[in-house]
Amino acid sequence: MKKYLLYILMSVLCLGAFTACEDDTEYDIDWPVPTITGVSSYNDLLSATITLQGNFTQVSKVYFGEVEGKNLQVADDQSSLTIEVPRTMAVDGAPIRVTNEYRQSFETAELFVPIIPVTTVSEVSAIQTGLTFTINGENVDLLTEITVDGEPTAVISSGINTLVVSVAGIDLKAGSLVDVAFKSLAKNEIPTATKVNVIYPFITYEEIVIWGFEDGTHIYSGEGTATVETGDVLGITEKYFSLRGPGYGWDKATGEMIATEIPDLSSLVNPYLTFCIRTPEGSAGYFQMEDQAGNWRHFGYGFNTGGEWVIISQPLEDSWEGGDFNIGAFMPKLGFKAGNAGSSQDLDIAYVKITEGKYDGSQEIGDAIGGSTKPAVISIMDFEERNEWPDIMNGDNLIASLDFRKDEINAFVGNEFFTYVDDGSQGAWGAYWGQTISKDVKDVDLSAFEDPYLSFALNSETSQYVIVRMYQYDEDLVMVQKFFPNTYGKWATFQFSLFNTDMENWSDGSTELGAHYASLKRFNPDIPFDRIEIIVGKNGENPIGVSIDEMVITEGARYNE
Ligand SMILES: [Ca+2]
Numbered sequence: 074m075k076k077y078l079l080y081i082l083m084s085v086l087c088l089g090a091f092t093a094c095e096d097d098t099e100y101d102i103d104w105p106v107p108t109i110t111g112v113s114s115y116n117d118l119l120s121a122t123i124t125l126q127g128n129f130t131q132v133s134k135v136y137f138g139e140v141e142g143k144n145l146q147v148a149d150d151q152s153s154l155t156i157e158v159p160r161t162m163a164v165d166g167a168p169i170r171v172t173n174e175y176r177q178s179f180e181t182a183e184l185f186v187p188i189i190p191v192t193t194v195s196e197v198s199a200i201q202t203g204l205t206f207t208i209n210g211e212n213v214d215l216l217t218e219i220t221v222d223g224e225p226t227a228v229i230s231s232g233i234n235t236l237v238v239s240v241a242g243i244d245l246k247a248g249s250l251v252d253v254a255f256k257s258l259a260k261n262e263i264p265t266a267t268k269v270n271v272i273y274p275f276i277t278y279e280e281i282v283i284w285g286f287e288d289g290t291h292i293y294s295g296e297g298t299a300t301v302e303t304g305d306v307l308g309i310t311e312k313y314f315s316l317r318g319p320g321y322g323w324d325k326a327t328g329e330m331i332a333t334e335i336p337d338l339s340s341l342v343n344p345y346l347t348f349c350i351r352t353p354e355g356s357a358g359y360f361q362m363e364d365q366a367g368n369w370r371h372f373g374y375g376f377n378t379g380g381e382w383v384i385i386s387q388p389l390e391d392s393w394e395g396g397d398f399n400i401g402a403f404m405p406k407l408g409f410k411a412g413n414a415g416s417s418q419d420l421d422i423a424y425v426k427i428t429e430g431k432y433d434g435s436q437e438i439g440d441a442i443g444g445s446t447k448p449a450v451i452s453i454m455d456f457e458e459r460n461e462w463p464d465i466m467n468g469d470n471l472i473a474s475l476d477f478r479k480d481e482i483n484a485f486v487g488n489e490f491f492t493y494v495d496d497g498s499q500g501a502w503g504a505y506w507g508q509t510i511s512k513d514v515k516d517v518d519l520s521a522f523e524d525p526y527l528s529f530a531l532n533s534e535t536s537q538y539v540i541v542r543m544y545q546y547d548e549d550l551v552m553v554q555k556f557f558p559n560t561y562g563k564w565a566t567f568q569f570s571l572f573n574t575d576m577e578n579w580s581d582g583s584t585e586l587g588a589h590y591a592s593l594k595r596f597n598p599d600i601p602f603d604r605i606e607i608i609v610g611k612n613g614e615n616p617i618g619v620s621i622d623e624m625v626i627t628e629g630a631r632y633n634e
């Protein structure tokens with residue numbers, strides 16, 4: 074028989090009839106002690122369900138070392154149980170310990186050594202600068218290291234099939250391409266995700282309603298008549314809190330509305346305190362916003378909206394008085410002050426909420442907002458839509474296609490790229506003038522860009538001659554950039570500033586207007602391009618053979634020079 078100290082029982086007894094209980098007296102009592110007599114396996118996968126045999130009377134927890142197992146099921150006769158191996162247990166193994174409600178436990182001498190499943194990554198989302206990206210796959214929660222161009226990242230939320238990863242603090246440029254590399258607990262090889270797009274942050278509109286009154290109730294207490302009414306609020310029929318109370322000629326608190334829990338604002342990037350109020354024509358009202366921690370902020374000396382609904386939306390963290398404001402502990406309260414309101418305290422409040430950014434009444438939950446309105450990348454030719462890029466013939470000869478070199482090289486980005494080959498028709502420095510590829514870009518708005526760059530990737534075995542021809546002013550202004558690549562069978566990138574690069578002018582100068590255009594060296598940044606075209610020719614006597622992919626426009630250079 075074992076002896077057990079009875080601290081809990083002692084303290085209970087001390088509250089009752091016993092007065093002399095200073096001693097840690099030892100009592101002989103038979104507490105039920107669990108035992109483990111069998112384990113279905115000491116070596117199984119994380120998340121596997123294993124079965125234990127033994128005495129599991131009142132057993133409430135099963136641990137693998139220090140980590141609790143999941144989904145404990147004890148059989149009715151309490152002689153067996155099933156338990157799921159926790160995914161965060163020590164990889165080197167740990168004893169299995171069962172614990173009952175009497176705090177008695179039994180531990181195996183043998184260690185349970187988990188089998189670590191391999192991790193696979195099936196998808197890496199575009200990366201929002203300063204924010205996050207998502208990794209999908211199998212056992213991605215067992216990734217031990219995720220780097221973006223070599224920089225370590227932090228996991229924000231973790232599931233077996235999905236991880237959300239933060240890139241806060243990593244200097245990334247929207248429009249660029251980065252590599253995401255992985256290490257896993259199973260130490261299995263995971264291919265690096267290459268050329269992942271970096272995009273501008275994409276924030277969706279969200280709001281956390283503190284008081285909306287839509288259930289027809291309010292928690293105001295204080296002077297005056299308080300009701301919830303239904304009516305038109307800035308074009309939407311909704312419920313609103315309505316207070317009609319007496320005013321006082323001095324700073325008197327007459328009522329309050331007190332929240333009972335801290336709203337979870339963690340999902341908001343840029344929280345704004347937003348409310349919609351109305352005071353009746355010829356009347357006024359007032360409240361101040363308070364944090365029950367002791368801070369307050371006020372809004373002038375009383376509201377007087379002349380009978381109109383007004384939205385007030387201000388950064389949540391600004392303008393607090395009474396000490397430092399802690400957004401994580403913000404417990405809202407409205408303090409109604411009839412003194413500031415003058416001779417009446419008449420207020421209608423449609424809602425008080427915390428919004429993602431400044432709210433103007435038009436945003437709806439899920440709307441894309443914030444970040445930047447300009448795209449990270451404008452695709453000109455990525456060749457992914459096969460029907461957009463038919464084969465090109467020169468007479469009877471097939472000279473350009475999405476299907477050439479497919480066995481030889483992979484696309485630079487995506488699955489598709491376009492290749493020109495030689496049909497022997499061209500002499501030295503000849504070109505396929507009638508077999509160009511081009512994209513109408515009249516609808517591409519570059520006004521948001523400060524210095525847009527055009528970039529593309531080429532892949533050739535020998536020296537080539539590639540011309541990018543661009544048009545403005547209904548194709549009267551024609552200028553080109555020439556390239557003479559030899560990329561030795563690898564993809565290489567090329568880029569130039571569309572507006573800050575001197576061009577070779579190919580305009581037709583035979584008319585007066587044409588002659589004017591023919592004198593220009595730069596494109597006009599204030600008007601759209603008509604078209605961007607690629608012409609492939611022979612570099613001297615070298616045979617034509619060049620693949621093209623991923624012609625895009627980005628803010629600034631896409632690739633490090
Ligand atoms: Ca409302």
Ligand SMILES: [Ca+2]
Nearest residue numbers: 455486487489
């Ligand atoms: Ca492509």
